Structures are given as structure tokens and as C-alpha cells.
Amino acid sequence: MDDERRERLRYFGFAAFVGVLLLLNLAGVWKTVFGIDTAAILTVLAGYRIFYNSISALLEKQLSADLAICIAVVAALAAGEYLAAAEAMFIMLLGEGLESYAAGRTNAAIRRFVEQMPRRARRIVDGAETEVDAASLVPGDLIEVRASERIPADGRVESGVSSVDESAITGESLPADKQPGEEVFSGTLNGAGLLRIRVTRAGEETTLARVVALVEEARQRRAPVERLADRYAKYFLPALLIAGAVTFYFTRDWLRTVAVLLVACPCALILATPTAMVAAIGGLARRGILVRGGAVLQLASKIDTLVFDKTGTVTEGRFEIVALLPLNCGEDELLALAAAAESGSEHMLAKVIQEEARARGLALPQPDEARVHPGRGAECRFGERAIRAGSAQFLESHGIGGGQPLLEHADRLGATAVLVADDRRLAGAILLRDRIRPGIREAVSELPGYGIQHLVMLTGDRRRAAEAIAREIGIPHVEAELLPEQKLDRIRQFAAQGRQVAMAGDGVNDAPSLAAAHVGIAVSGASDVTAEAAGVVYMGHSLEKLPRLFDVSRRAVNTAWQNIILFAGVVNLLAVLVCAT
Structure with a gap:
């Protein structure tokens, strides 16, 4: 303990x-x-x-x-x-x-x-593998990471090809393809390939360790919120103390003076804010918006800038097919070819293609052979006939070109293209994109009506994908390909400009920014770290109720001020006068 x-x-x-x-x-x-x-x-x-x-x-x-x-x-x-x-x-x-x-x-x-980080690692010395404590790794060590294992330290790939899920660090929804010379991060999840990695940072120096440290630092640096009661007490208390002194001076009656001070005890002043806040917090909770106390609600009432993460926040982190682009064949034939090629793959996009083929009731014959090329694509064979699906580079390595117009179409939609080839013939492309979360368009259109003047998207995802999503849902400002510390810097820059900033996110990479923002909002599906770093937890899948947070918070603060002025001010003052005379 x-x-x-x-x-x-x-x-x-x-x-x-x-x-x-x-x-x-x-x-x-x-x-x-x-x-x-x-x-x-x-x-x-x-x-x-x-x-x-x-x-x-x-x-x-x-x-x-x-x-x-x-x-x-x-x-x-x-x-x-x-x-x-x-x-x-x-x-x-x-x-x-x-x-x-x-x-x-x-x-x-x-x-x-x-x-959750791996406690053990495989260190390679003179070609021999030795299992060691992950904490003992130092820069320069060569380690081996097998399929479906977490990477224990930052480093560069020396050999092997794989796809790595880096969403915890970068927010990128698709696994990143890794080959020799490319950087990998601790805490990320290796895909189907075997990687040998040269350690560049270990222990407290890794990217993941810095993310965790940034969460704690941002939380400690957050300025304390002045309670409405304390703000009012600066003016209320001196008057009450003077009233007590004046009462004793003129009456020389200690009990009457004590009565004045007891009546002046700011119970109404202290309860004025909580009663309004508790009612507001309860109302928001019934809508699936959990607020961690009145201080957070006070801050939410002042927000003028709302920053969104992309993956898992304005999108669902689940891909869907947005377009089928067949060349000299039908859509169903293109889909069946791709599903056959991907039959041996566990890649996220492969599963989406296979599910769509099954949903359409397409017949998918069992291939004679199926192979996966991590980070590049997949292929299958029916006798001498080869069906391939994957990146443009994968198809070009087999002498199949002509995919550039399809890739440009995918870029315009902010989608990922899976090119499909039947033997030496390019059959077309399947375009997939992260599914937009329900209710986000409605929320974005309503937010300016509640004082949110600036809407921004900060994401670790690709710029073209981020801009396409932001354009579709109505977010005017986008910054992409950001690491967690870069997101944190942008939040602090907004605050330094005098803005009151709220940040909505879900991933571990968002946690430092949520902790640093005036109000952090963890959306449904958020990690434990993100939810605990945030002041607000949004439980619903659809974001259409998000504007209610800012509407209710503003009305709650207005009600609290009315309570303070009416009860703590007028009523207490009258009671003091009665006791003093």
C-alpha cells in the first residue's frame, strides 16, 4: 500500500x-x-x-x-x-x-x-535471447517483441515488419505500419509480425512515462477555483464583523453581540451555491453527464473554447466502408475479391471488409492458400490465380499500378484506400473511414448558442483524415499529427491567450490535456486514466446532449448568485439588524 x-x-x-x-x-x-x-x-x-x-x-x-x-x-x-x-x-x-x-x-x-505495461522483455545479446526485467532495459539494447505483445520501451525497428496499435500515444485510429528504421513507442500493441527493436528510451524517459507525468503535472498546476461563497465573503464578512463590533460598543451586551455573530454565520452564504449546484449536477446526471462537483460546474459556465480530440471522441474508433470504387467489375465482385484476399488477416480493416461481404450474402470460396504481409496487405490463391488487397506499394511490388486516382479520391474523403487486384489487373479500391459519432453534428451546431465561440480539433491522426471529418461536422479549426505533449502545449497556449478552455477526449494520449484544461470532458468509452483526469464524464454514446452541460452550468451559477444576493445578503442583513436592536 x-x-x-x-x-x-x-x-x-x-x-x-x-x-x-x-x-x-x-x-x-x-x-x-x-x-x-x-x-x-x-x-x-x-x-x-x-x-x-x-x-x-x-x-x-x-x-x-x-x-x-x-x-x-x-x-x-x-x-x-x-x-x-x-x-x-x-x-x-x-x-x-x-x-x-x-x-x-x-x-x-x-x-x-x-x-498494464509489460514487466518482462526479451533482450538479444550476440544472437541469444534472454528474458529480463523491462525496468532493466537501457538505450542501445536490442529487444524482440512478438505478435500481440506490448512494446516495453521506445525504440527503432531493426528488423521485421508489423502493424502497431499506437492509439494510446498518437490517437491514430488505424494501426501504424512499421518496418526497419521506423520509431515505436512503449505501451503500444504489436500486431501480427515479429519485431526486433533497438531501444532509444527506457524507464522514466519513455513517451508513455512522459504522458503519465504530464497528467500529474497538469493536475498539480491547475489553479484552484475560488468558491462563489469566498468571493462574496470578501465583502460580506467585514460588514458583519463591523455590525458585531458596533452592537457591542453601543449595547455592552455580550450575548446580543454573540447573537449577531451567530445570525451572521454565513450558512446561507455557504449553502447558496451548493443548493444550486447540487440541483444542476443531479439534472445533468439524469442526462448521462456526470460532473465532479460545483467547482467544475462554475468553470463550465465560463467556457468559450471547446477542443475536441478526433478518434474515439467525434468518431467512434470503428471503421466503415464509405465507398466501393470498382474498375471493370461490379461492387459485389470487388468486395468478394477483397474479402477472399483478407481471409487470413486479423487486421481491423480486413474484418470490416469480411463483415460487409457476409452482410451482403456474398459467396466466399475457400482459397487454396492465404498469406498476410504485415504492414502491407494480404493475398490468397486459387490455383495459379492470385488475389491481392492492400496498399499501393504492396501492389506495385507485384507490378500492379494505376491506383493513384483511387488514392486521390480517398484523400478527398479523408478515407483509407484498400486497393484490390485480380492477378495482374487492378480491380478497384475499397474506401474505409472512422465512423462519425452520432449527435456530434447537432452538438457542434448548437454550442455557439451557449457561449462557445471557438471550436477546435486537436488530433494525432493524419491531417487529410482530420480535416475531412472536421469539415463534415462543422469544426472550423484543425491541428493534426500532434503528440500528447503538443496537445498539452496548445491547451496551455489557449489559456495564456485568456480563453476559458474545455477539452473533450477519450484516450490516454488526451489525459494530460484534459487535466490541464479548465474543464476536461471524458466521453463514453474513455480509459480509466482519462476519466479520472477529467472533471466531467459524458456517459451517452451520442453527443447531442453535450451543449446541455454549458447551458445548465450557466443557469446554475446565475441561480447561485441570486441565492447569495437574496438570502445571504438581504435576509442575513435584516436578521443582524433585528438582533442588534
Whole structure:
């Protein structure tokens, strides 16, 4: 058990101890210790941190609603209302503990993710393979990564060809084809090929380790949110303290002065915001939008810039066929040829093609032989007849050209082209693209009506694919091919320009940006790390309700201000005047 978790358990154990003693006092079982009311002792035990922080803030010439609570508690103790004072401090103690628990959940999510990393690696020395701890790898080591294994360190491919799922780092929805000389990242998932990799970064220096560190750094650098109650207390408290002093000066009546201070206790001031926020948070939860507290809702009410990730956020991370482009054959024949060629492949695009062929009821004869060429394509044979499907380079290596017009068509759609050849004849192309998430078009069109003036897409995906998707859903600004730290830099740049920034994402590569944004929004399907780094978790698959977050947050803050002015201001002031006269 780590020190942070142990400290949190001690804190809640102490809170439980105080709570039990408070209940015993309330039941009359244990009223005094050495002649002192146990409630008075519990007030000091439960509230020593709040007393200390309030005195420190006062010495720094800062006023807060917590200071008002301390003044009210001292007044209650002076008036002999020990139980009321203890109850108030116990509630504050629990509140502090819950804040600590929320922060601890983020760290726990990061730990869970890091624990998924491979603990062992295969190091190659003089041609011999040795299994070692992944933590012992150093730059210059040669390692071997087999099919379906995670890569334990950053490096460059020395031999082998494969496809690697890099979505955790780059956000790219398609596996990246890797061949000798190309870079690979720790934590990414190798496909069907065997790779030998020369380590360039290991341990805390890897790209994945830096992503995890960026999440923690961004969370710690986030400026604390000033509560509405604290903002109002700066003006409200001096007036109340003056009222108490004036009352004592003119009446010389200590009990009347205590009554003024008790009435002035800003219960309404402190409850004005939570009552509005709790109602708003409950309403959003019924819509499938989970908000982590009133502070997040306050920030959401000010957002003017909303940044979207692409893969898994505005798209589903699942591919679909958007066009069949046959040459001298029918669409069904083209699809059947591609499905036959891909019959031995487990690639994401191969599965989509095979599923579409089955959905159309196409007859798919069993080939005599099927082969997969990782990172390039696949082929099958029926006797002497060869059917091939894959990249333009794969077909060109077999003397089959003429695919450039088809590739240009795919580029215009932001799609990926799978070229298909029947022996030496180019049969056409199948264009596939990440499926757009339902409701995103409607959400993007509504957001400007709720004060969102700037809509931006930041993605690690290819520029042409990102621009095509953004154009289709109505996002005007796109930055593509970004690494996690580059996304984080852009979020910080927006904030430095005075913008109030929200970021919506789902992948581990988005987590640092979500933690750094004023409001991070983890959409459905988000990783544990991303969800815990975010202030808002959007549960629904369709994004059509996303604008409700900003609508409800603005109305909740307006309601909170109305509550503060009406109840904490007018009503408390009248009550003080009544007690003072």
C-alpha cells in the first residue's frame, strides 16, 4: 500500500472516530471528560486544520467563508452551544476528506494503467535471447517483441515488419505500419509480425512515462477555483464583523453581540451555491453527464473554447466502408475479391471488409492458400490465380499500378484506400473511414448558442483524415499529427491567450490535456486514466446532449448568485439588524 493511500485511510479513520464520539455525546452516553464537554473537545479535534488555515489566511489578509464558519463556531462555544459547534466542524472535516479522496482516485487510475505495461522483455545479446526485467532495459539494447505483445520501451525497428496499435500515444485510429528504421513507442500493441527493436528510451524517459507525468503535472498546476461563497465573503464578512463590533460598543451586551455573530454565520452564504449546484449536477446526471462537483460546474459556465480530440471522441474508433470504387467489375465482385484476399488477416480493416461481404450474402470460396504481409496487405490463391488487397506499394511490388486516382479520391474523403487486384489487373479500391459519432453534428451546431465561440480539433491522426471529418461536422479549426505533449502545449497556449478552455477526449494520449484544461470532458468509452483526469464524464454514446452541460452550468451559477444576493445578503442583513436592536 502506497503512502498516499495509507494517509487517506488514516484520515478517514480519524473522521470515523470523531463521528462515533459525536454520536455518543448526542446520545448522552459520554458527555464530559475531566469536566470538559466532549463536544468542545471534538470541535477542536475536527476543526484544528480549518482553524489553522483560517488564521493563516487572515494573517495573509485574505477572507474566506471558512473564516466565517470559524467565527460562528467560536461564538457558539462562547455561548455554550458545544454540540452545534462540533457538528459544524465534523461536516467540514468530511468535506476535506472527500476532496482528498477525489485526488487519490486520479493517482489510482494512473497506477492501474502503468501496471498494464509489460514487466518482462526479451533482450538479444550476440544472437541469444534472454528474458529480463523491462525496468532493466537501457538505450542501445536490442529487444524482440512478438505478435500481440506490448512494446516495453521506445525504440527503432531493426528488423521485421508489423502493424502497431499506437492509439494510446498518437490517437491514430488505424494501426501504424512499421518496418526497419521506423520509431515505436512503449505501451503500444504489436500486431501480427515479429519485431526486433533497438531501444532509444527506457524507464522514466519513455513517451508513455512522459504522458503519465504530464497528467500529474497538469493536475498539480491547475489553479484552484475560488468558491462563489469566498468571493462574496470578501465583502460580506467585514460588514458583519463591523455590525458585531458596533452592537457591542453601543449595547455592552455580550450575548446580543454573540447573537449577531451567530445570525451572521454565513450558512446561507455557504449553502447558496451548493443548493444550486447540487440541483444542476443531479439534472445533468439524469442526462448521462456526470460532473465532479460545483467547482467544475462554475468553470463550465465560463467556457468559450471547446477542443475536441478526433478518434474515439467525434468518431467512434470503428471503421466503415464509405465507398466501393470498382474498375471493370461490379461492387459485389470487388468486395468478394477483397474479402477472399483478407481471409487470413486479423487486421481491423480486413474484418470490416469480411463483415460487409457476409452482410451482403456474398459467396466466399475457400482459397487454396492465404498469406498476410504485415504492414502491407494480404493475398490468397486459387490455383495459379492470385488475389491481392492492400496498399499501393504492396501492389506495385507485384507490378500492379494505376491506383493513384483511387488514392486521390480517398484523400478527398479523408478515407483509407484498400486497393484490390485480380492477378495482374487492378480491380478497384475499397474506401474505409472512422465512423462519425452520432449527435456530434447537432452538438457542434448548437454550442455557439451557449457561449462557445471557438471550436477546435486537436488530433494525432493524419491531417487529410482530420480535416475531412472536421469539415463534415462543422469544426472550423484543425491541428493534426500532434503528440500528447503538443496537445498539452496548445491547451496551455489557449489559456495564456485568456480563453476559458474545455477539452473533450477519450484516450490516454488526451489525459494530460484534459487535466490541464479548465474543464476536461471524458466521453463514453474513455480509459480509466482519462476519466479520472477529467472533471466531467459524458456517459451517452451520442453527443447531442453535450451543449446541455454549458447551458445548465450557466443557469446554475446565475441561480447561485441570486441565492447569495437574496438570502445571504438581504435576509442575513435584516436578521443582524433585528438582533442588534
